[in-house]
Amino acid sequence: MIRRLRAAAVQVLCLVAVLVVGTAVPAAAHNVTVGADLRIAQTIAGAEVTVVIKGTPRVPGPLRIGVIAYQPVTALPVGLEVRSVEDGRTATATARAAARDPQYAELRVNRTGPHELKLSAGNEVAVIPFRVLVDRGSAGDFLIYGGLFVAAMLLVGGLLTGALARRGTAMLLAAGAAAGVTVAVMVIVFEPWMPPPVPDGAAPEASSEPLSGAGSEAGSRVVTGGRPYVQTRVATVPARPAAGEEFTLRIDLVDGSTGRPVDDLTVHHEALAHVVVTSEDGRYFRHLHPLRTAPGRLEVRLRADRPGRYLTHAELERENSGGQLATATVTIGGEAPLSDPPSSNRSATDPATTDPATTDSAATDPTETGAGGVGAVPRLRPDVPVAGRPATIELDAPAGVRPWLGMAGHLLIRSQDGTFFGHVHEMGAPGSRLRFTFSFPQAGRYLAWAQYATGEGVVTVPFAVDVTASEATR
Numbered sequence: 118m119i120r121r122l123r124a125a126a127v128q129v130l131c132l133v134a135v136l137v138v139g140t141a142v143p144a145a146a147h148n149v150t151v152g153a154d155l156r157i158a159q160t161i162a163g164a165e166v167t168v169v170i171k172g173t174p175r176v177p178g179p180l181r182i183g184v185i186a187y188q189p190v191t192a193l194p195v196g197l198e199v200r201s202v203e204d205g206r207t208a209t210a211t212a213r214a215a216a217r218d219p220q221y222a223e224l225r226v227n228r229t230g231p232h233e234l235k236l237s238a239g240n241e242v243a244v245i246p247f248r249v250l251v252d253r254g255s256a257g258d259f260l261i262y263g264g265l266f267v268a269a270m271l272l273v274g275g276l277l278t279g280a281l282a283r284r285g286t287a288m289l290l291a292a293g294a295a296a297g298v299t300v301a302v303m304v305i306v307f308e309p310w311m312p313p314p315v316p317d318g319a320a321p322e323a324s325s326e327p328l329s330g331a332g333s334e335a336g337s338r339v340v341t342g343g344r345p346y347v348q349t350r351v352a353t354v355p356a357r358p359a360a361g362e363e364f365t366l367r368i369d370l371v372d373g374s375t376g377r378p379v380d381d382l383t384v385h386h387e388a389l390a391h392v393v394v395t396s397e398d399g400r401y402f403r404h405l406h407p408l409r410t411a412p413g414r415l416e417v418r419l420r421a422d423r424p425g426r427y428l429t430h431a432e433l434e435r436e437n438s439g440g441q442l443a444t445a446t447v448t449i450g451g452e453a454p455l456s457d458p459p460s461s462n463r464s465a466t467d468p469a470t471t472d473p474a475t476t477d478s479a480a481t482d483p484t485e486t487g488a489g490g491v492g493a494v495p496r497l498r499p500d501v502p503v504a505g506r507p508a509t510i511e512l513d514a515p516a517g518v519r520p521w522l523g524m525a526g527h528l529l530i531r532s533q534d535g536t537f538f539g540h541v542h543e544m545g546a547p548g549s550r551l552r553f554t555f556s557f558p559q560a561g562r563y564l565a566w567a568q569y570a571t572g573e574g575v576v577t578v579p580f581a582v583d584v585t586a587s588e589a590t591r
């Protein structure tokens with residue numbers, strides 16, 4: 118009887134523990150946790166790099182940070198500063214960006230919770246908010262080991278008192294031991310259905326995690342059905358850049374319902390935002406990963422060699438909202454360089470016949486067209502894709518393609534007029550062939566750029582696709 122009562126009480130306790138643990142769920146974004154690296158692509162100092170923050174098993178302890186380069190760089194120094202938002206303590210180090218096996222710098226972190234990583238290279242600075250999380254063991258483990266420990270102690274007690282011929286006490290202790298075992302067994306059985314434990318340093322509540330001060334007000338409101346999409350303002354600094362001059366492309370993110378900066382972007386495909394800048398004719402193409410220079414502000418430096426209208430497509434994802442595409446145009450003034458071929462040149466409007474070597478990629482450009490992809494003409498199946506039906510695009514890639522932004526290949530597609538923009542990921546098995554599947558939405562001409570990374574850097578293969586209307590709509 119006593120045994121049953123105890124078991125029932127323990128079951129109730131178990132249930133309470135499950136409920137308590139179940140109410141708090143750690144936010145998934147920007148977390149550096151045991152066994153999981155945080156990877157963030159950045160276009161900094163004219164270089165395309167991916168910053169890797171390794172998970173740390175304990176605090177105080179070392180946080181390992183490395184910078185992988187996706188273009189030939191000669192040990193580009195990247196200044197690192199990790200600061201705890203809670204106590205303001207900082208640690209600094211310098212990483213050397215390298216294409217293969219970058220050296221990891223070790224920075225000491227003293228606590229879990231919100232931190233900021235300040236990156237500096239050249240004369241550019243980015244600040245990446247993140248959280249250090251450390252596993253503290255699950256409530257289930259505690260109950261299993263606690264239950265077994267109690268059972269063992271009570272059994273020993275029961276045996277001793279039994280030996281001293283105190284039957285009543287011995288029975289009571291044996292009942293307690295049985296209850297302990299029951300708890301342990303129950304937790305072992307039901308653990309798969311229990312919520313994962315909350316690590317040390319997690320945000321108190323998923324929906325109220327402010328990544329930094331400015332966005333906290335918008336973030337701390339209780340939002341049902343997700344946060345609103347970001348309002349974006351795209352501008353250049355200076356306001357009217359001249360051809361051939363470096364300028365800053367600035368994207369300000371605002372919460373339309375509060376008017377405050379949005380600072381809760383989640384890392385998707387290894388970046389806070391993916392920005393593609395193309396000239397109207399498609400001869401100019403850049404795929405960039407802007408720096409967070411202030412709360413709600415992303416910036417990237419670039420240069421365009423010819424005047425005209427340029428299209429910017431930014432893919433971003435706000436926490437608890439969803440992925441979105443922000444489109445804008447910027448105008449480059451000034452005069453075309455003398456060596457520039459006239460724009461009536463037919464090949465200029467056709468990425469398929471444009472020699473990639475002549476696309477205006479400066480030597481320092483992150484998306485510089487390298488060797489290997491040059492001349493590799495993608496194969497289309499069918500030859501002329503039909504609108505609304507899947508088409509396959511295959512590309513031979515050299516051996517040694519390495520993952521970039523989380524996968525082997527990327528295909529960026531723009532309709533000729535720029536109203537449509539798509540981002541397709543490589544679907545095939547690992548190997549020397551990249552395969553993309555895509556259904557073009559409408560008939561017409563599309564400009565496309567396939568991208569993959571080798572040990573040398575990111576290779577961009579431009580081409581054009583003419584899509585026909587389906588039989589039904591013709």
Ligand SMILES: [Cu+2]
Binds near residue numbers: 391392
């Ligand atoms: Cu990207």
